[in-house]
Amino acid sequence: MENQNEEKKNNWGGARAGAGRPKGRNNYKSIGLRIPEDVAEILDRQENRSAYIIEAIRAYDLQQRKRTLLGIELFSYTKKP
Numbered sequence: 001m002e003n004q005n006e007e008k009k010n011n012w013g014g015a016r017a018g019a020g021r022p023k024g025r026n027n028y029k030s031i032g033l034r035i036p037e038d039v040a041e042i043l044d045r046q047e048n049r050s051a052y053i054i055e056a057i058r059a060y061d062l063q064q065r066k067r068t069l070l071g072i073e074l075f076s077y078t079k080k081p
Helices: 002-007 037-044 049-070
Strands: none
Touching: 037 049
16 A cells, blocks of 8 residues: 555645745734733823833833943833833
8 A cells, every 4th residue: 555655646745835924024923911901091092002012112222221331220120100
């Protein structure tokens, strides 16, 4: 039976050059997270939640890096006053 399978070759199935999802075109990663209700309300008001979150995180990171370079004491945004 093995000899028959080796001799018989199909022209369909298997890997093909150029088939499948292109590599390196999507530099995104999906994550799931839990957020407080007040933050959820803020996000619900946004037209594009993903863009809002990305912009906010990048701005926060830039601010934190500046504070670290200047030696300014950091505080937490996650705890309510």
